[in-house]
Amino acid sequence: MLTRLKLSAAVLALAAAPLAAFAAQDTITVGMQLEPPNLDPTSGAAAAIREVTYANLYEGLTRFGPDGSVQPGLASTWESQEDGKIWTFRLREGVKFHDGTTMDAEDVVFTLDRARAADSTNAQKQLFAGIETVEAVDPLTVRVTLKTPDGNFPFNMAWGDAVIMGPESVAGNATNPIGTGPFKFGTWVQGDRVELVANPDYWGEAPKLSKATFKFISDPTAAFAAMMAGDVDAFPVYPAPETLDQFKADPRFSVIVGTTEGETILAMNNKQPPLDNVKVRAAIAHAIDRQELIDGAMFGYGTPIGTHFAPHHPDYVDLTGLSAFDPEKSKALLAEAGVTVPKLRLALPPPAYARRGGELIAARLRNVGIETEISNLEWAQWLEQVFKGKDFDLTIISHVEPMDINIYARPDYYFQYGKPEFVAILDRLSATVDAAARSDLLKQAQTMIAEDYVNAYLFQLPKTGVANARIKGLWENTPAPAIDLTGVWWED
Known part of the structure; x- marks a missing residue:
């Protein structure tokens, strides 16, 4: 009997084995x-932070869907008044933070006031700069009044930098x-x-x-x-x-x-001589063969770009011709500039597109008489030295935030452009609701930075x-x- 029982148990175990093997994996x-430097997307610029945390750990009033559409998040509905100057968000009921505390309108007020405060460390602080007041109408209703109308405000609230946090836990969110x-x-x-x-x-x-x-x-x-x-x-x-x-x-x-929202650029320090000379910047742009980069660094994947805007966006302007590969024109521009170009420091972060692309760009620049000194930086080092410290001449990076041409209106941004005429265009854009007028302003903005050769625009990251x-x-x-x-x- 004991032997028969053992045998029966063995048969049952074998029969069960396939069921276990094919059990649903979860x-x-x-x-x-890249590893994120911290886990708080409201206090760091690294895209890796949002790759881990966006929609998984943190949520905003709105969110991006996989097609780029703006969808409900912690707000189930929203409406505007006065042509987009006042926005009212209705929050979902029963939402709690992971520590058990309730998420309500007061947390939204805290988050948005913190993001727009004078001492804010939010990497996309401009998203909140247009806010005049944030009010908790009741526990589930928030009213945001803007300084000027902004039909794009729900889009701004979908960014990873706008996720809602509680005052009880915000201090420890980095770790x-x-x-x-x-x-x-x-x-x-x-x-x-x-x-x-x-x-x-x-x-x-x-x-x-x-x-x-x-x-x-x-x-x-x-x-x-x-x-x-x-x-x-x-x-x-x-x-x-x-x-x-x-x-x-x-x-x-x-x-x-x-596709991605990632504009891959050879960023130039516009305040660093001789890169403060537009002819030198133009010469660098004309020295680069975009297709060679796409083939050599991305093995054929990628779309050439001529400005800081995604080609799949309906308002994109193809300006690649302004900076077409033309070594002879590059040499002529350097002669016209009348300045001595020293060996330029080319700082490369870890991604393969930067390391591979850097070698190809260095060779092309050498062909027109510009020498470079390549330094391969770890991610944290790049963020500290280049992005925060502005201690560089050239660097290669993909800007992966959606619709981020507004970074060119920030004179303290790492490539240090901030031309007043460009800022004026972006100011008008923020105050414009009409779709056709917004499209025209976006096209003006794209054209201005391309004609100023703020950076060398390489390809849209696939x-x-x-x-x-x-x-x-x-x-x-x-x-x-x-x-x-x-x-x-x-x-x-």
């Missing part, structure tokens, strides 16, 4: 090339983030990974994933190996496009190619992603820096 490991999202913070092993777990008290539809791990792999070769070995389930912004054909040929994987073929729901395009896992699941 955890995911996501690869990222212990407390939001309202469908995932809660688990652990952060610095240099390795961030782990999130499903929020059992989430106000909305529960995520299909119980746990998500963001794994940081900076080396493209290591990223390829991790995907092939199954150590990483998905790499939504995959850093080694040269290996995409191998994944396309392997039925275990899906390759997801889309979104090249790789994932296990069973994973569904990842964004194809990237209308904002985000790895939104709220709608991701494993197909059986």
Whole structure:
């Protein structure tokens, strides 16, 4: 009898084994090339912060959908008065922060007042500069009065920099983030990974994933190996496009190619001689072969751009001809400038497009008589030295925030432009509601920075992603820096 019982138990165990093997998977490991410097998107500029936190940990009044549309977030509805000068947001009921405290109108007032305060460290402080007052009409109603009408205000509130935070927890959000999202913070092993777990008290539809791990792999070769070995389930912004054909040929994987909001530029320090001379900047722009960069640094993926604006936007103006590859014109402009160009410091952050592109650009500049000194910086070092310290001549970076041409109106921004005439255009844009008039102003803005050669405009960063073929729901395009896992699941 004992032997028969053991045998029966063994048979049952074997029968159960396939069921366990094919049980629905509800955890995911996501690869990222850059590690966020902190986990508070309201006090840091790095896109990696939002890639981990946007929609997963933190939520705003509104949010971006995968198609770039503005959708309800913590506000279920909103309406405007006086042609967009007054905005009233109706908040959802029953929303709590991860620490159990209630999210209500007072938290919205706190968040927006903090973002626009004189001592605010918000990287996109201009999003809030037009606010005159924020009032809690009742616990679930917020009224925002602007200095001038702004029909784009709900769009501004969808940015990762505008997520709602509680005064009880905001001080610790850099390392212990407390939001309202469908995932809660688990652990952060610095240099390795961030782990999130499903929020059992989430106000909305529960995520299909119980746990998500963001794994940081900076080396493209290591990223390829991790995907092939199954150590990483998905790499939504995959850093080694040269290996995409191998994944396309392997039925275990899906390759997801889309667009981003990432304008990749050779940024120039406009206050640093001789780069304060527009002819020198123009000479640098004409020395660069955009297609060579796309082929050599991105293996054919990418769209040439001639200004700081996404080509898929309906108001985009193709200005690539203003800075077409023309080495002889570049040399002539340098002669006209009449200045000696010293060896320029080319600071390169870690992404492969920057490191590979930097070598190609340095060679092209050498051909027209401009020498460069390349320094490869780690991400935190780039943020401190280049972005904050403005201690550079040239750098290569993708600006991945949506509709961010307004950074050119900020004279203290790292490339230091802020031309008064450009600021005037952006001021008129902020006060304009009419769609046709806004389109015209956006086209004027694009043209002015292209004609001033503020930076050398290279290409629109593509979104090249790789994932296990069973994973569904990842964004194809990237209308904002985000790895939104709220709608991701494993197909059986």
